Amino acid sequence: MSEFIQDTSASEMAKLQAEKLSSDKPVSLWGTARRRLFKRKSAVLGMVILALLLLIAIFAPLIAPYDPQQVLIGIEAVKARQAPCIHLLGCPADQPQHIMGIDGNVRDEFSRVIYGARLSLIIGFTTVTFAIIIGTAIGALAGYLGGGVDNVLMRFMDVLLAFPSLLLAIALVTSLGPGLTNALLAIAIVSIPAYARVTRSAVLSTREMDFVAASRALGGNTLYILFKRILPNSLTPLIVIGTLGIATAILDAAALSFLGLGAQPPTPEWGSMLSAERNQVFTAPYLVFYPGLFIILVVLSFNLMGDGLRDALDPRLAMKSK
Amino acid sequence: MLTYITRRILSSIPVLFGILIVTFVLARALGDPCRAMLGEKATPAVCLEFNHKYGFDKPILTQFVEYVGQIARGDFGVSIRYGRPVTEMMVERLPTTLELAFAAMFFAVILGIPLGIISAVRQNSAVDISTMLVANIGISMPVFWLGLMLAYIFALLLKGTPFQLPPSGRLSPGMSPDPFYVVWGLNVASKGATSALEFISRLNMVNAILIWRWDVFFDALKHIILPAIAVGTIPLALIARMTRSSMLDVLGTDYIRTARAKGASRYAQVMKHSFRNALLPLVTIIGLSLGSLLGGAVLTETIFNLSGVGKILYDAITARDYIIVQSFTVVIAIFFVVLNLIVDISYVYLDPRVRLD
Numbered sequence: 001m002s003e004f005i006q007d008t009s010a011s012e013m014a015k016l017q018a019e020k021l022s023s024d025k026p027v028s029l030w031g032t033a034r035r036r037l038f039k040r041k042s043a044v045l046g047m048v049i050l051a052l053l054l055l056i057a058i059f060a061p062l063i064a065p066y067d068p069q070q071v072l073i074g075i076e077a078v079k080a081r082q083a084p085c086i087h088l089l090g091c092p093a094d095q096p097q098h099i100m101g102i103d104g105n106v107r108d109e110f111s112r113v114i115y116g117a118r119l120s121l122i123i124g125f126t127t128v129t130f131a132i133i134i135g136t137a138i139g140a141l142a143g144y145l146g147g148g149v150d151n152v153l154m155r156f157m158d159v160l161l162a163f164p165s166l167l168l169a170i171a172l173v174t175s176l177g178p179g180l181t182n183a184l185l186a187i188a189i190v191s192i193p194a195y196a197r198v199t200r201s202a203v204l205s206t207r208e209m210d211f212v213a214a215s216r217a218l219g220g221n222t223l224y225i226l227f228k229r230i231l232p233n234s235l236t237p238l239i240v241i242g243t244l245g246i247a248t249a250i251l252d253a254a255a256l257s258f259l260g261l262g263a264q265p266p267t268p269e270w271g272s273m274l275s276a277e278r279n280q281v282f283t284a285p286y287l288v289f290y291p292g293l294f295i296i297l298v299v300l301s302f303n304l305m306g307d308g309l310r311d312a313l314d315p316r317l318a319m320k321s322k
Numbered sequence: 323m324l325t326y327i328t329r330r331i332l333s334s335i336p337v338l339f340g341i342l343i344v345t346f347v348l349a350r351a352l353g354d355p356c357r358a359m360l361g362e363k364a365t366p367a368v369c370l371e372f373n374h375k376y377g378f379d380k381p382i383l384t385q386f387v388e389y390v391g392q393i394a395r396g397d398f399g400v401s402i403r404y405g406r407p408v409t410e411m412m413v414e415r416l417p418t419t420l421e422l423a424f425a426a427m428f429f430a431v432i433l434g435i436p437l438g439i440i441s442a443v444r445q446n447s448a449v450d451i452s453t454m455l456v457a458n459i460g461i462s463m464p465v466f467w468l469g470l471m472l473a474y475i476f477a478l479l480l481k482g483t484p485f486q487l488p489p490s491g492r493l494s495p496g497m498s499p500d501p502f503y504v505v506w507g508l509n510v511a512s513k514g515a516t517s518a519l520e521f522i523s524r525l526n527m528v529n530a531i532l533i534w535r536w537d538v539f540f541d542a543l544k545h546i547i548l549p550a551i552a553v554g555t556i557p558l559a560l561i562a563r564m565t566r567s568s569m570l571d572v573l574g575t576d577y578i579r580t581a582r583a584k585g586a587s588r589y590a591q592v593m594k595h596s597f598r599n600a601l602l603p604l605v606t607i608i609g610l611s612l613g614s615l616l617g618g619a620v621l622t623e624t625i626f627n628l629s630g631v632g633k634i635l636y637d638a639i640t641a642r643d644y645i646i647v648q649s650f651t652v653v654i655a656i657f658f659v660v661l662n663l664i665v666d667i668s669y670v671y672l673d674p675r676v677r678l679d
Contacts, residue, residue, distance in 0.1 A: 168651065168655075171345070174644060255465070258621065259620070260639070271464070274467060278625070281473060288471070295463075296459065303462050
C-alpha cells in the first residue's frame with residue numbers, strides 16, 4: 001500500500017515538474033518561416049500584388065468589359081489606337097469608356113490586358129513546374145548515384161549554363177519553330193540546370209546524414225529514401241529559386257513574344273501586345289505602357305516574394321532573430 | 323597560382339566542346355533545317371536539293387566534324403538572306419554592340435556601386451529602402467519596355483528642352499565622319515591590318531576622338547545614352563544589390579570593429595577596409611551581367627535602331643535566317659565562357675585565399 005502511495009506521489013511530482021517546463025508551442029520550420037515572411041514588408045507587398053493579379057486572372061470574364069479578341073468595328077464609334085476614355089476623368093459620358101484605349105485592331109486594350117494576366121501566370125507556373133520536375137530528377141539522380149552518371153549529367157548542365165539563357169531560348173525556338181508552346185518549352189529547358197544543381201548539392205549534403213543511414217538500415221529502398229527522406233530536405237532552396245524562377249520565366253516569355261517567337265496574335269499576351277504597337281509608341285504610348293506595367297507588376301511580385309522567402313527560410317537568419 | 327590558372331583553362335575545354343555539340347544538335351538534329359529555313363511549304367524535291375547544297379544529307383558524324391572544323395577556322399557559313407559570310411557581318415557590326423555594352427556597364431557601375439555602398443552604410447534609412455525598391459523594380463522591368471518608354475519620354479515629351487535625346491540611330495543624319503586612318507593618310511598593305519583599322523574606326527566615339535571632331539563625339543554620345551540606360555538598368559540593379567549585401571557582410575566583421583576602435587575615420591572604414599573586401603562578389607556579378615547585357619542588346623538595338631550584332635540577330639530571327647542565329651549562339655556562348663574564365667582568373671589577383679588553395 002505504502003508503495004502505491006509513494007508511486008502516486010512520484011507521478012504527481014513528475015506532473016508538477018512538467019507543468020513548470022515552458023509550454024511554448026512547438027517551433028516548426030514552416031511556422032517560423034511564415035512569421036518571418038509576414039514580418040517583411042516587401043514580401044507582404046509582393047504577396048498582395050500577386051493576390052490581386054490572381055483575382056484579376058480568375059475573374060477576368062467579370063472584370064473585362066469586352067471579349068479580348070472582339071473587334072469593335074461597327075459595334076461602337078471608335079477608331080484604331082484611340083486614346084483612353086475614362087468617364088471619371090472628364091471623358092464625355094456619351095462616349096464608350098475604354099480605360100486603356102483602343103488597340104491597333106480596334107479592340108479594348110483594358111480587356112486584353114486583364115486576360116493577359118491569365119496567360120502570364122500560367123506561363124510562369126507551367127514552365128517552372130516543368131523545369132523543377134526535370135531538374136530535380138536530374139539533380140537527385142546525379143547526387144544520389146554519384147560517379148559516372150553524376151559526371152555526365154552535371155557536365156551537360158554546365159554546358160547549358162554556359163549560354164546566356166535568353167539567347168539559348170531564342171536558338172531553341174528558332175529550331176523548334178515559333179509559337180507559345182515551343183517558347184515555354186525553351187524557357188523551361190534553359191532553366192533546368194539551376195534546379196538540378198541545387199537539388200544535387202542538397203542531396204549530396206543530406207545523403208550522408210544519420211537519419212538517411214537509419215532509413216537504409218531499416219530496409220528502405222533507394223526510391224523511398226530519395227523521395228521520402230532526402231528530397232523533402234532539399235525543398236527550401238527549390239522553393240526560393242522556383243519563386244524567383246517564375247519571375248525570370250515570365251520576363252523571358254515576354255521577350256520571346258516581343259521578338260515574335262512566343263505567343264502569336266491575336267492571343268492577348270502582354271509581350272506580343274507591346275510588340276505589335278511598338279512602332280506607335282510616339283502616337284499611342286498607352287498601348288505600350290500598360291502591358292509593360294503589368295509585366296513589371298507580376299514579375300516584381302514574384303521577385304519580392306522570392307527574396308522574402310529566401311530570408312524567411314534561411315535557418316541561419318532564423319536562429320539570429322530568436 | 324600558375325597551376326590554378328592552367329587547371330581553370332583546361333577545365334573550360336570540355337564546356338566549349340559541349341557548346342559545339344549543343345548548337346550542332348540545335349542546328350541539324352532538332353527539327354528539319356530545310357523546313358525551318360524555307361518554311362513549311364517547301365516541297366520534298368526542293369528540300370532534297372537544299373540539303374544537298376548545304377551538306378545536310380551527309381552522315382551526321384561527318385557533318386559534326388566538318389562543323390567543328392569550320393568553327394575552328396572562324397568560318398560560320400554564309401547567311402541565307404544576305405548571301406554574305408556571317409563572320410564578315412559580325413566583325414562589321416560588333417563595334418556598335420561593344421560601344422553599347424561598355425556604355426551600359428559604365429552607367430551601371432558608376433551608379434550601382436555608390437548606391438549600394440550608401441544603402442549598406444545607412445541600412446534601413448529612406449535612401450536604403452528606396453534604392454532597394456527601385457532596384458527590385460529595375461530587375462523586374464522588360465528591357466524593351468524600358469527602351470520604348472525612355473524613347474517616348476526623352477525624344478517626345480522633353481522635345482525642345484536641353485534633355486532631348488535622339489531615339490534612334492548611331493549618329494545624326496548627315497554626320498558621316500571619315501575613318502581616322504583616312505584622315506591620317508595611313509596606307510596599309512596587309513589585309514589584316516586594314517580590317518583591324520576598320521574595326522577601330524567603327525567605334526564611333528573612339529574614331530571621333532582620333533580625328534579630333536568633338537561635335538561627332540558628342541553626337542555619338544547623345545545617341546548611346548538612352549540605349550545604354552535601357553540595357554544597363556538590370557546590371558545596375560544587380561550591382562547595387564550585390565554591393566549592399568556584400569558591404570553589409572564586411573561591415574559586420576571584427577576587423578572593421580577593430581578599425582573603428584583604433585580610430586580610423588568613417589571614410590577609411592568604409593572605403594579602405596570594407597569596400598576592397600566587398601569587391602570580390604562584385605567582380606562575379608559584373609562579369610555575369612555582361613552575358614545578360616548581350617541578351618538585352620538584341621532587344622535594345624532593335625528598339626533604338628542600332629546596327630549592332632543584336633540587330634542582325636533580330637533580323638535573322640524574323641527572316642528565319644537560321645545560320646546566323648546558330649552562329650551567334652556559338653560565338654556568344656564562347657564569349658561567355660571566356661568571360662567567366664577571366665572572372666575566375668581575376669580572383670587570383672583579388673583574393674589571396676584563392677592563390678593559397
